[in-house]
Amino acid sequence: MNTRWWEPRLALRRFVADLVAGELAHLRRGALPVPQPWAEDLRLDEDLAVDSLELITLAAALAEALHLHESGIEDYLLARRTIGEWTDIAAAGLERFDARLTFRTSGSSGTPKPCPHAVATLQQETAHLATLFAGRRRVLCAVPSHHIYGFLLGVLLPRELGVAADAVVDLRASSPAWLARGAQPGDLVVAHPDFWTAVARAVPQLPAHVVGVSSTAPLAVDTARRLGESGLARLVQVYGASETGGIAWRRSHDDPYTLFPHWRLDADDARSLLRTLPDGAQQPFAPQDALQPVGERQFVLGARHDAAVQVGGINVFPERVRDVLRRHPGVEDVAVRLMRPEEGTRLKAFIVPRSGTAHDDALLADLRTWIERELTPPERPKALRLGPRLPVGPTGKPAEWDLQEGGLRPAA
Incomplete structure (x- = not known):
């Protein structure tokens, strides 16, 4: 149709x-x-x-x-x-x-990839989502509509729910705190984990019967808990990819993901999923994450196969960021990691200066300029630390580092 x-x-x-x-x-x-x-x-x-x-x-x-x-x-x-x-x-x-649309991956590796979709396959997902969000009166959207998640939840889903286009409210021009006074009973809030984290911090109480949905990256357990305490009636988490749209959903961190009706686990290949297209054909897909089956139609997520991490809902590859920083003439070696949950949601970098380089402050200032020029905003480390050697554990393997120890130089 x-x-x-x-x-x-x-x-x-x-x-x-x-x-x-x-x-x-x-x-x-x-x-x-x-x-x-x-x-x-x-x-x-x-x-x-x-x-x-x-x-x-x-x-x-x-x-x-x-x-x-x-x-x-x-x-x-x-x-x-x-x-x-x-x-x-x-x-x-x-x-x-x-009949067809093309969305692009974030391109944080330097090469955004086009992902064509038949509109009929996108409708498969929104038809099921409509059963999860029946009765919603407005859709408050904090994601852009040209990304597949924003298109599915902010364009197709409102039509499926009978929500008029002028009842789709763009949240990006407002502070997350606006929800405390601007949300209404019956609203659906479509957002990403960083937005939900800000809501959990800024909104002590939400209006009754407001439902949320999150996607593009894992949502911290503490964020989900605090949102529940603030009165969010339900928070549905969607797992998917630009290549596929949504694959599965869950209502709580305590639950496994449940596959959408047109997806199933491939019994012959543990790393593969099968999608039933509108014409009945079967299409295999290898997800970027390891899936651990729980019964026939549910799974829990394992580690990513491609070593990407999520920053602001965008796939970022720490190894690429490391390569860019290592090209700086004052840098001998670099380690790049995602911050621990208690530290933040951005990347951090531990930098070993090349022998004979300028004073720490001068090197850090030049590195910040280099980072701004060479990396996209999600890729830019927000905490830089200098040291004589990369941190390693007792067995000699790469180790974490504490942002609060001496030598920390926060990035601008």
Whole structure:
């Protein structure tokens, strides 16, 4: 069944604006001059200072995401300059072809990967999600709609629930503390773990009957507990990937994940899942995490196969960050790790200076400049520590280090 998800113009404009903002932030490696949400008449060239090369990149990204090449309308993007005009072009293209969409992975390894999806397969997930969130009156969304999680939960799911496009509220322009006064009974809050952590800290009491959903990374047990104490009626955690959308869900850290109806564990391959497509075909998928089966349709998560960690809902590869830092002429060796839960949610780096390098403070200042230039925001270590050798344990294996010990130099 064709959803015509793009017919509420507000939903389509939000998708277009989120994609442009995401691409520009990646190109410029920083914040944009105009905060969202954006008006129809916002100009790419004047308000966002988009140059001709950036315009080509943005147009290509939108054409790829919406498959505008299927309608032959993508070249019109280069002749238009406002968000409203790009929304018009997107709507015209989708009127001709709207059966497939392409989302991209975060690209924190340096090479974002396109992940095409048939809209019919995305509907499989939202049809089941609608049974988990029946009766919701509004959807408060803290994730961008051009990412697959934001699209599924912030665009397709509201339609499935009968929630109007203007009842989808963008939380990104508000402090998480806004929920204490802005949320209403019956709301569904769609967010990522960092947002939920901020809510747990800033909101002592939520209105009754507010339900939440979290995805893109594991949620800390303490955060889930504090949210329950603040009155959150239920917090559903979704496990999935850009390549697949949602795979499974759970209501509590004490529960295993339960597969969506169109997924099942592969009895012949412990590292594989099988998806039943709308036409009945079976599609195998190898998840990035080890899955430990609990019965036929449930599992618990093991370690990641690719050594990635999650920062702000984005896959980050510490080994890549280490390689970038080791290229600095003042660095002999580096260890990079995700902070422990009590330390924070970002990366930290232990750095062994090269013999004869400048004073500690000068090296740290130069490293911060290097980090800002060479790494994306999620990849940037937020605590730097210098030492004569990398920390090792009694057996000689790499070891943790305490941020509070001498030699800590917090990154800016």
